[in-house]
Amino acid sequence: EVQLLESGGGLVQPGGSLRLSCAASGFMFGSYAMGWVRQAPGQGLQWVSVISGTGGSTHYADSVKGRSTISRDNSKNTLYLQMNSLRAEDTAVYYCAKDLTGDCLGVFDFWGQGTKVTVSS
Amino acid sequence: DIVMTQSPDSLAVSLGERATINCKSSQSVLYSSINKNFLAWYQQKPGQPPKLLIYWASTRESGVPDRFSGRGSGTDFTLTISSLQAEDVAVYYCQQYYDTPYTFGGGTKVEIK
Numbered sequence: 001e002v003q004l005l006e007s008g009g010g011l012v013q014p015g016g017s018l019r020l021s022c023a024a025s026g027f028m029f030g031s032y033a034m035g036w037v038r039q040a041p042g043q044g045l046q047w048v049s050v051i052s053g054t055g056g057s058t059h060y061a062d063s064v065k066g067r068s069t070i071s072r073d074n075s076k077n078t079l080y081l082q083m084n085s086l087r088a089e090d091t092a093v094y095y096c097a098k099d100l101t102g103d104c105l106g107v108f109d110f111w112g113q114g115t116k117v118t119v120s121s
Numbered sequence: 122d123i124v125m126t127q128s129p130d131s132l133a134v135s136l137g138e139r140a141t142i143n144c145k146s147s148q149s150v151l152y153s154s155i156n157k158n159f160l161a162w163y164q165q166k167p168g169q170p171p172k173l174l175i176y177w178a179s180t181r182e183s184g185v186p187d188r189f190s191g192r193g194s195g196t197d198f199t200l201t202i203s204s205l206q207a208e209d210v211a212v213y214y215c216q217q218y219y220d221t222p223y224t225f226g227g228g229t230k231v232e233i234k
Contacts, residue, residue, distance in 0.1 A: 045228075047216075059221040061222045106223045107161050113170055
């Protein structure tokens with residue numbers, strides 16, 4: 001059974017940093033691209049970032065580019081999102097999601113339950 | 122960026138009746154060399170993460186009931202629930218994966234009339 005368990009969310013002050021983690025199990029982690037999608041309170045879905053199965057290819061939404069870094073450790077079956085210079089508009093539930101393929105196709109067939117990030121003073 | 126526009130924002134349908142959701146992209150998401158539309162549909166129930174329903178515009182994900190169907194090509198797409206069930210109450214999102222940034226529609230809330 002595919003499982004994705006996010007952690008690392010919390011309350012952070014504007015300008016602060018957080019590292020989100022996503023522990024994966026139940027599939028060949030290194031064979032699939034992985035992504036982050038966020039949802040602000042009461043709002044729709046916004047794609048954040050994606051990384052290929054090997055980690056050799058990454059893409060970011062403009063809203064986080066230059067402030068965030070997606071990475072993965074295939075030996076630990078774990079996905080990360082390092083977020084810096086956080087702003088109030090980064091407040092959201094962040095979902096980790098598995099891509100259908102090893103390349104960055106962008107179709108997400110399994111999602112975690114999400115971790116909540118609140119940026120506030 | 123490709124803008125995805127869904128309509129209506131919400132709809133109320135009687136149990137057993139048909140529900141149709143529209144999705145329009147600001148540019149074509151058809152990759153003509155492989156004749157595939159890079160368009161997916163997701164369902165999100167309250168308090169839950171999204172669930173993939175359909176990709177390639179019309180390919181149903183494994184385990185998704187066949188009352189859910191997707192169609193369309195280029196810039197205009199529809200998701201149809203042929204016979205609405207109580208468990209289908211949710212918000213539905215379309216998403217293009219033709220190019221990054223991947224973008225979602227604003228969502229359509231489906232309720233029981």
